[in-house]
Amino acid sequence: MADLKKQIIAQLNLKDLKPEDIGDDQPLFVEGLGLDSIDALELIVLLQQEYHIKLSNADDGPKAFKSVRTMAEYITTHQGQKTPK
Amino acid sequence: MQTERYITRSSRIRGYSIYLNSKLIYGKSPTAPGDFLNQAYQDFHINYPKFHKMDNMSKLGLLASEILLKDQLYKTRYQPYEMGVLLMNASASLDTDIKYYKTVSEIPSPALFVYTLPNIVIGEICIRNNFKGENAFFVFKQFDATFMAQYVTNLFENNDLEACLCGWVELLEENFEAMMLLVEKSGSSDAMAFSKENINKIYGEENG
Numbered sequence: 333m334a335d336l337k338k339q340i341i342a343q344l345n346l347k348d349l350k351p352e353d354i355g356d357d358q359p360l361f362v363e364g365l366g367l368d369s370i371d372a373l374e375l376i377v378l379l380q381q382e383y384h385i386k387l388s389n390a391d392d393g394p395k396a397f398k399s400v401r402t403m404a405e406y407i408t409t410h411q412g413q414k415t416p417k
Numbered sequence: 418m419q420t421e422r423y424i425t426r427s428s429r430i431r432g433y434s435i436y437l438n439s440k441l442i443y444g445k446s447p448t449a450p451g452d453f454l455n456q457a458y459q460d461f462h463i464n465y466p467k468f469h470k471m472d473n474m475s476k477l478g479l480l481a482s483e484i485l486l487k488d489q490l491y492k493t494r495y496q497p498y499e500m501g502v503l504l505m506n507a508s509a510s511l512d513t514d515i516k517y518y519k520t521v522s523e524i525p526s527p528a529l530f531v532y533t534l535p536n537i538v539i540g541e542i543c544i545r546n547n548f549k550g551e552n553a554f555f556v557f558k559q560f561d562a563t564f565m566a567q568y569v570t571n572l573f574e575n576n577d578l579e580a581c582l583c584g585w586v587e588l589l590e591e592n593f594e595a596m597m598l599l600v601e602k603s604g605s606s607d608a609m610a611f612s613k614e615n616i617n618k619i620y621g622e623e624n625g
Contacts, residue, residue, distance in 0.1 A: 345528070348469070373528075374527055
């Protein structure tokens with residue numbers, strides 16, 4: 333998860349944050365890291381660029397991007413799977 | 418009878434130097450514009466993490482406005498809807514348009530896309546300062562003090578504005594400059610009258 337935190341910081345230009353500042357279960361949006369809707373799109377880009385995962389079902393977003401841990405679990409589950417058309 | 422308005426503060430960023438009220442307050446050796454803007458953000462102790470997500474033009478505009486409004490006196494003087502903003506430049510958002518275009522061949526960047534309009538810099542300044550008054554962004558071939566003076570005067574006369582932030586925020590690749598003025602209905606004895614002559618004077622002072 334440390335690598336994923338580094339990737340999130342780089343992708344979202346969170347230059348004031350270090351990986352250790354982000355808790356594994358800390359909410360990414362609103363009251364947690366305070367990410368916004370554009371950040372959500374950048375996280376989708378990160379999944380595509382780094383892990384070749386396409387978030388094809390929009391309903392998966394809120395669950396997948398709840399925290400770093402849920403994001404890591406989503407990556408683990410979907411890596412290597414073919415994205416359904 | 419014509420109502421007087423005053424330029425109560427000015428900020429200027431040009432040639433890797435920053436001026437407040439025409440006095441040099443900061444200078445660095447030439448480097449990439451983004452590096453200069455990030456360094457100035459740190460050196461002026463601005464605490465606004467969203468700065469790092471902005472494109473260079475918004476960084477330039479926000480930095481100029483932070484220096485201009487540093488004492489935050491306007492927050493006690495004016496309601497949000499009483500503060501207007503007028504900005505102008507020559508290159509619109511072309512610097513970011515080019516960067517965004519380069520990402521399109523792979524995965525287009527949403528974070529770059531949102532800055533492919535020049536008026537976004539106004540939005541960033543308004544969000545930061547809670548300004549809710551009339552605002553507009555215009556693109557001209559070159560700096561136009563006559564238009565700035567006329568338009569801001571019109572904003573004062575036809576809106577409920579008590580103050581207006583106006584200026585020039587130009588950035589394209591390695592070239593950048595900004596000038597921002599705070600225009601108010603009253604000013605101290607050393608405030609300049611808001612006129613095209615004085616706007617040109619402030620703009621030109623460091624152009625030498």
